[in-house]
Structures are given as C-alpha cells and as structure tokens.
Amino acid sequence: MIPSALLALALLTGSARAELTGQLRGQWQERSAAALGPLAAANALQAGTAPQAGSGALLDAELRASAGPLTAALSLQHSRLDGLPPRSTAALQELYLSGEALGWQFSAGRKLVAWDVGYAFRPNDVVAQEERRTLLSNMPRGRPLLQAEYFSAETAWSLVWVNPEPRQQAHFGDEQALALRVYQRRGALDLHGFARLGEHTHESLGAAAAWVASDSIELHASWRYARRNEVWRNRNGTAALLPASPWQVEALGRRQQALLGASWTGENRLSLMAEAWWDGNALSAAQWRDWANLNGGLRAIASQLPAPLQGAAAGNLAWQAQAFGNSSLRRRNVFVRLAWDHEAWQPALDLLYTPEDGGRIVTASLAWTGNRWRIDAGLRSWGGPAASVIAQLPQRRLAYLASSWSF
Amino acid sequence: MKIKTIVLLTLALGLGTAQAADVAALLRDADRYRAGADQQQIDTQVEVLNADGSIEKERRYTVLSQPGHRSLVLMQSPAEKGQKVLMLGDDFWLLMPGSQRPMRITPTQKLLGDASTGDIATLSWAEDYEGELLGEERCGEAACLHLSLKARRKSVSYQRIELWVGKQRHEPLRAELYVQSEKLAKQASFVLDKAQSMVLEMALQDALSNKKLTHVRYLARKPRQVPEAWFNPMFLARSPSLE
Numbered sequence: 001m002i003p004s005a006l007l008a009l010a011l012l013t014g015s016a017r018a019e020l021t022g023q024l025r026g027q028w029q030e031r032s033a034a035a036l037g038p039l040a041a042a043n044a045l046q047a048g049t050a051p052q053a054g055s056g057a058l059l060d061a062e063l064r065a066s067a068g069p070l071t072a073a074l075s076l077q078h079s080r081l082d083g084l085p086p087r088s089t090a091a092l093q094e095l096y097l098s099g100e101a102l103g104w105q106f107s108a109g110r111k112l113v114a115w116d117v118g119y120a121f122r123p124n125d126v127v128a129q130e131e132r133r134t135l136l137s138n139m140p141r142g143r144p145l146l147q148a149e150y151f152s153a154e155t156a157w158s159l160v161w162v163n164p165e166p167r168q169q170a171h172f173g174d175e176q177a178l179a180l181r182v183y184q185r186r187g188a189l190d191l192h193g194f195a196r197l198g199e200h201t202h203e204s205l206g207a208a209a210a211w212v213a214s215d216s217i218e219l220h221a222s223w224r225y226a227r228r229n230e231v232w233r234n235r236n237g238t239a240a241l242l243p244a245s246p247w248q249v250e251a252l253g254r255r256q257q258a259l260l261g262a263s264w265t266g267e268n269r270l271s272l273m274a275e276a277w278w279d280g281n282a283l284s285a286a287q288w289r290d291w292a293n294l295n296g297g298l299r300a301i302a303s304q305l306p307a308p309l310q311g312a313a314a315g316n317l318a319w320q321a322q323a324f325g326n327s328s329l330r331r332r333n334v335f336v337r338l339a340w341d342h343e344a345w346q347p348a349l350d351l352l353y354t355p356e357d358g359g360r361i362v363t364a365s366l367a368w369t370g371n372r373w374r375i376d377a378g379l380r381s382w383g384g385p386a387a388s389v390i391a392q393l394p395q396r397r398l399a400y401l402a403s404s405w406s407f
Numbered sequence: 408m409k410i411k412t413i414v415l416l417t418l419a420l421g422l423g424t425a426q427a428a429d430v431a432a433l434l435r436d437a438d439r440y441r442a443g444a445d446q447q448q449i450d451t452q453v454e455v456l457n458a459d460g461s462i463e464k465e466r467r468y469t470v471l472s473q474p475g476h477r478s479l480v481l482m483q484s485p486a487e488k489g490q491k492v493l494m495l496g497d498d499f500w501l502l503m504p505g506s507q508r509p510m511r512i513t514p515t516q517k518l519l520g521d522a523s524t525g526d527i528a529t530l531s532w533a534e535d536y537e538g539e540l541l542g543e544e545r546c547g548e549a550a551c552l553h554l555s556l557k558a559r560r561k562s563v564s565y566q567r568i569e570l571w572v573g574k575q576r577h578e579p580l581r582a583e584l585y586v587q588s589e590k591l592a593k594q595a596s597f598v599l600d601k602a603q604s605m606v607l608e609m610a611l612q613d614a615l616s617n618k619k620l621t622h623v624r625y626l627a628r629k630p631r632q633v634p635e636a637w638f639n640p641m642f643l644a645r646s647p648s649l650e
C-alpha cells in the first residue's frame with residue numbers, strides 16, 4: 001500500500017502541472033493516567049496489563065499532491081512515547097481519480113466523503129467519519145468508494161458506493177454500503193437528506209439543517225434513524241473471570257440520534273458555540289450501572305485470588321474498557337466552546353459535559369498562526385464525580401505543544 | 408401659490424433623481440478601476456504591516472467573481488491552502504483544509520481571519536451601496552468629489568463608506584470605511600497603475616484597534632466564466648482547477 005502511495009505521489013509531482021502541498025509537525029505531549037477506572041485497576045493489579053501511551057514526542061508529515069484528475073494524500077508519523085515502543089506509521093489517506101461526464105461528477109478510489117452539520121457529533125457522517133474534537137488537525141482517512149454527484153445552482157445529489165468489495169467482518173460503518181445525500185439551498189437555510197443501505201446494518205435515514213438566523217447567529221440540527229446499528233455490548237451479566245472478552249459488537253434495532261446546535265459570533269471576533277445531542281447508540285444509564293457493578297465484582301474477586309492468578313482478573317478488568325468504544329459515552333451530551341480570533345492568536349476554551357453523571361472534558365488551547373509556521377499549545381483534562389464514565393477513562397490530563405510548518 | 412409649490416416640488420424631485428443617476432454612474436466608473444469585467448478571476452496579495460513597517464503576515468487569494476454577488480475565494484498561502492469561502496449574496500460558506508464538509512457561516516463569521524479581504528476585493532460600490540454626492544473638495548493637488556455611501560445589504564463588511572473620487576475621471580482616491588456600529592474601521596487609499604486605468608493597490612489603515620496597515624495588491628485580473636456548479640456550496644468539497 002505505502003510503496004504504491006509513494007509511487008503515486010512521485011508520478012503526480014513529476015507531472016508538469018502537479019501541485020504538492022503539505023505540513024510537517026513536531027509535537028510534545030505530557031500525559032498523566034487516571035487513577036480511577038478499569039484500566040487503572042487492571043494495571044494496579046498487574047503492571048503492564050494495558051500499556052498506555054505516556055509522555056513523549058511525535059513527528060508527523062502530511063503530503064497532498066494532485067495532477068489533473070488524480071489526487072493523492074499520504075500521512076507519515078513517528079512517535080516515541082513512554083510506555084510504548086517507538087512506532088513509525090505511514091498511511092495512504094486518499095488516492096482517487098475524479099472526472100466529469102454528462103453533467104455528472106465522478107470519483108473512484110480511496111476518498112474522504114464527510115457529511116452532516118454538527119461539530120462535536122455528526123450522526124449522518126455515514127460514509128467516513130471525520131474525527132471530532134481533535135487536539136490538533138489530522139488528515140482524515142478516506143474509504144474505497146465510487147461516487148457520482150450532480151450539482152445544479154441550489155441542489156446537489158451525491159450517491160456513494162462505499163467499500164465496493166463485500167466485507168464480512170466489517171463493523172461500525174466499514175461495511176459495503178450505498179449512501180445518498182440530497183442537498184437543497186433555500187436562502188439562509190441549508191437542508192440535507194440522507195439515506196444509507198448497509199450490508200449488515202441495512203437501512204437508515206437522516207436529515208440535517210443549518211440556518212443563519214441573523215448576522216451573528218447560526219442554528220443547526222441533525223437527526224438519524226437506523227433500523228439496525230452496531231454497538232459494543234457486554235454479553236456477560238455477572239462478575240466472573242472469563243477466558244475471552246465478553247464485549248462483542250452487536251447489531252441492535254431501531255436507534256435514533258439527534259443533535260441541536262447554535263453558534264454566535266460578535267463583531268469583536270468572540271464566538272460561542274453550544275451543542276446538545278442524544279445518542280441512542282450509547283450504553284443506557286442501567287447498562288453503565290451494571291458495568292460499574294461488574295467492575296466492583298471483578299475487583300472483589302481479584303482481592304480473593306492468590307498473586308499468580310491476579311493477572312487473569314487484571315485482564316478481565318482491562319476488557320471492560322471496551323465499553324468506551326461506542327459513538328458517545330453517554331446518551332445525553334452537551335458541548336460548549338468559547339473562542340476568540342485576535343489577530344494571529346486564537347485562544348479557545350471548550351467543555352464536553354455528560355449531565356447524566358456529571359462527567360466533563362475541559363480543553364484550553366492557544367494557537368498562533370504566521371505565514372508558514374503555526375504554534376499550538378493546550379491542556380485537556382478529564383474529570384467529574386468518581387462514578388462518572390469520563391472520570392474512569394484511561395487519561396486524566398494531557399498537555400501538548402506543537403509546531404507546524406506548511407508548504 | 409399652489410402652482411408655484413407644484414413646480415418647485417417637481418423641480419426638486421427631478422433634481423434628486425438626476426443626482427441619484429449621476430451618483431450611480433460615478434460609482435460604476437469608480438468600480439471599473441477596481442473590478443474590471445463582470446466575470447473574472449482576480450489574484451490578490453495581502454500584506455499586513457506592523458507599526459515599524461515589518462511584514463507581519465502575507466496572504467494570497469484567488470477570487471472568482473460572477474454576476475449576482477457571487478464570489479468564490481480560494482486561499483493560496485501555505486498556512487491557509489485548501490481553505491475556501493463561498494459568497495452568494497448574503498449567504499456564506501466555509502470549507503476548511505482537510506475537511507470535506509462545507510460549513511454555513513454568518514456574515515460576522517465571514518469577517519474572521521482574512522476572508523474579509525475577499526469581500527473587499529469583490530464588493531461593488533454601485534450595486535451594494537446607494538450614494539449621495541456631498542460636493543467638490545480638494546484631494547491634494549487635484550479636485551475631487553466626496554460621496555457618502557450607505558449599504559443596501561446588511562451582509563457587506565462596511566455599512567457606510569465615505570468615498571472620494573477624481574473629479575474628471577472618477578477614479579477612486581481614498582475612502583473611510585465604517586462598520587455597523589458606526590465606528591470608523593479603516594481608512595483606504597488607492598494607487599493606480601502606470602496607465603492610470605486600474606487600481607493596482609489598496610492601502611488600508613486599521614482605525615479600530617491595532618493601527619496596522621494592510622496592502623491589498625491586485626496581481627492579475629482576467630475575464631473568466633466558470634460553471635454554475637462551482638457556486639453550489641456542496642461543490643466546495645471538490646477542487647476546481649484554476650488552470
């Protein structure tokens with residue numbers, strides 16, 4: 001895969017009318033692990049059960065080249081983080097051909113197609129999910145697809161055949177699927193309709209709207225209904241040591257997700273965004289209670305076991321972290337972001353809050369942008385009451401400092 | 408007495424209409440020095456200078472401008488490459504680099520960052536403002552006309568512009584740009600090319616906060632008609648070729 005990507009980039013940049021752009025970035029991260037939660041408990045029982053990335057440096061490069069109908073995007077990363085071996089990765093994020101025929105636009109290859117109107121949650125991003133609330137912007141990875149699009153002045157149709165080859169073991173949207181988006185502009189209002197037919201998850205429907213209500217206020221909303229959806233669930237109801245993880249991906253029926261959001265921007269370049277969403281794919285309050293009871297039960301079992309057997313209890317506790325893998329941690333979520341655009345500086349403060357248990361993730365960041373250089377620094381903190389899900393995530397704090405050079 | 412009143416009113420109305428027509432023609436003349444053709448591609452360079460004259464920031468834009476208040480601004484500088492702003496009348500969208508999602512933005516959000524430069528580059532005084540001729544003044548050595556312009560649309564960056572144009576050829580000489588709150592935001596001056604036919608550069612002195620000076624240089628203008636689809640907000644996720 002990577003040699004072919006490098007070959008594609010070389011061919012593209014060798015072309016007379018090719019364009020190559022990109023970014024090189026060096027970053028330092030200082031992390032501290034949470035003392036609560038199943039991973040902390042697992043590592044306390046037996047150190048190294050669930051190795052976690054610690055502090056350290058990351059170097060990454062993003063390269064994008066295009067020539068005529070061909071576009072390629074490649075990302076390279078090297079990391080040296082405490083607790084993990086040095087790691088180098090390279091990924092072909094996009095490689096596709098695009099063209100026009102009979103008034104339609106076509107694309108074929110690996111490509112990022114991202115939809116929906118939300119910032120912190122996007123239920124209708126049904127072709128390839130863009131990452132949400134990243135500390136630093138990262139080039140997202142596209143999926144293999146064939147795409148046909150039609151644009152008139154105010155309407156757009158987009159039909160995507162994603163993962164054209166059947167995939168029996170694919171989960172969380174990485175299955176073969178047909179996805180359709182219809183867009184209609186009505187003055188200050190943008191309307192979107194979505195439909196998706198997945199090989200395993202079958203039909204789902206969605207709708208979204210964005211409306212500019214005044215010079216400073218924008219409102220947006222998104223809704224999705226799925227007849228079947230895939231989520232992580234624990235198939236074991238009682239605390240007992242098991243030889244394999246009880247967490248499995250299950251297809252559950254009739255789920256809804258909905259988001260409401262608003263943003264305000266003042267003449268002084270201060271902006272405030274607020275979003276609230278319901279995610280039917282998240283575990284219910286009762287399921288989280290069962291999860292917490294199971295964690296307590298496993299810790300109680302571990303305390304009775306002789307030292308040589310505590311590794312098994314630690315492993316069982318570590319598997320409980322798979323509960324964090326669904327699209328949202330809690331069904332009810334609130335997100336607020338305050339930012340100021342002041343000349344070359346952009347300070348921002350954001351909060352993700354889960355009202356069901358009082359969990360919160362707070363991020364403070366500061367960016368400076370020059371002609372080619374950009375400096376980013378920030379701090380993210382995971383907290384809330386000890387019983388909240390967010391307080392039991394593996395990390396407690398993360399501070400970062402990054403320097404990027406664009407060309 | 409009644410007849411006299413009617414005659415005077417008719418004369419006043421006629422004079423008012425004539426003055427409005429004169430102002431519209433003056434503004435069309437002044438626009439031609441900055442904009443050129445109705446359908447065109449403009450390459451623009453923006454330099455922001457610190458108080459000591461050093462360059463704080465340099466940005467390049469390509470602006471595709473079509474009739475009906477439609478403009479597509481493509482950011483060309485390394486720090487912003489891939490960023491696009493689409494302006495359709497009072498409606499605006501932004502596409503950030505690395506994303507494939509065009510986002511609806513408010514007129515105030517459009518002013519964030521350097522995208523407002525695109526607006527400055529493409530606004531049409533004749534179409535976006537109604538004006539009043541305040542009289543003849545001296546602009547340095549030459550005689551000039553002082554016009555007071557009021558925005559027809561709320562979404563333009565400046566709600567009031569005081570504009571001075573040459574008396575003979577109506578070329579723009581200088582302007583004072585006021586935001587919604589009636590504060591003076593910028594003072595603009597215009598430099599013409601050697602042939603004295605087009606504006607080569609616009610200098611904007613920030614009057615609101617930082618006293619910085621911005622130079623907007625028009626590097627190239629060429630007539631260009633682009634497909635209707637390029638002005639569909641969802642088309643922003645595709646990359647139009649500028650060749």
